[in-house]
Amino acid sequence: MEQDFLQQLRYLGFTARIKRLNERIVSSTVSHYSNLNIDIEPNWHVIFLLLKERGKLTVTDIANTLGFSHPAMIKITRKMKQRGYLNMSKDSKDGRKTLIQLSQKGYRKLPTYEQEWNRIQEVLEEFVGNDFLNQLNELEGKLLDQGFSERYLKKFGNSNSESVFSIRNAYPSEFNAIGKLMVQVYGGLEGFPKADEQPDYYQKLADIGSFTQNPDAELLVATSNSGSLLGGVLYFGDMKFYGSGGTAPSEKNASGFRLLAVDPSTRGLGIGKALSIACINKAKKKGHPQVIIHSTAYMKPAIRMYKGLGFVRSKDLDFSQNGLEVYGYRLNLK
Template sequence: MSSEIKISPALEKDHPMIGKLMVKVYSNLSGFPSPEEQPDYYNMLANIGEFTRKESVELLVAKQGDQLLGAVVYIGDMKDYSSGGTATLEKNAAGFRLLAVDPKARGLGVGKKLTIACIDQAKSEGRKQVVIHTTESMQVAWGMYEKMGFIRSEDLDFEQSGLPVFGFRLKL
């Protein structure tokens, strides 16, 4: 097996496996709502491939050989962001959501590689900023985003079923 981690668009046949990874990752976050508390959210994760029905949305995967290490939903036009708050009103911006890294692959830079792929895609599309959201349960990701230059943007904050969700921007 190749040791190189490669980022690429997901194949449709991989969508169910990616959905399972998303559910596994998010359901194991300390302090994050459980599948029983937010069944609609976890149904969305399980059916992550549905996001790709929107024109500006792409599901990216990180693989090492054939092994799925992580995935993220890239949104090239914020009108397709499909989240709460005001992010869908942002102009000339891209975003990404639902970044997940297999627990077995943590520490390998998978999350950073997926984030860089989204930033590079936004730059190639001529976007002026990248918008993201995270929660207090995602402190590792939160720290990574700040180290990469993302700045807290309280105007993007919202609550999802009582869960505070925090907005960030990266100017390009």
């Protein structure tokens, strides 16, 4: 029997084999559900089970919990609503948010579906096995810790001089360009409030250079060898000028940084991490025992990076910005 070509490619055939495997399982599941007259599609079970456990969630909550894209979750939940499995309603506390929950039909069908999913799980266990699941967990963890681009550059470097960057304080002549980059990056975040929803916030982004008028506030930038702006971040050696809601501005003997942004075309090169480390080093030089930052549910890659640097959740720093939940983090430098 001729050897499978994708197997011959070994690691170069890895992603294609994963895609092929997924297509085969999805196709088999579609046929299985059809034979049993079960009116659902593959992967809907994760939505059913998540909503059974959590009750009401937004599309963003679902996407963030499962690690799927926001558009993909919108498509699936709309289909499930059309089939009568979901109800959608406006959040009484924030009219911009739509809450999703199982409908009466969803709850009524759930016991039957769960019985079938348990059977499917038993069949999958025959050819998947715990070893494979453990290796999959390890693989996902490695990719979250450090992506392909960062690993490639660490191993081989890059001959393209545009990908080599340095960190320095921004020049006043660059403030407008950095502000435009900030608006572009934050406005492009999936699910994040847009300029018409939070105009004051976006005005701060556009005028980011004005923060440097405060004592101990610095605007750091990453630039390529040719001088192109690749990213920026605000560092605060005095939290009094941090400018956020909540209790962070009243923190003493601490540094902070916020409004980190990296040009989307250069992501994966470690620029955001380098900017963060530059701020941490400034805090160490000042002798501060901690660094304070904030993030949101729409910034999952950044949160993973912060956690990798040692930041931990600090709920006492949380606040709400016109309905947007903002989460606080601390890094202990002692």
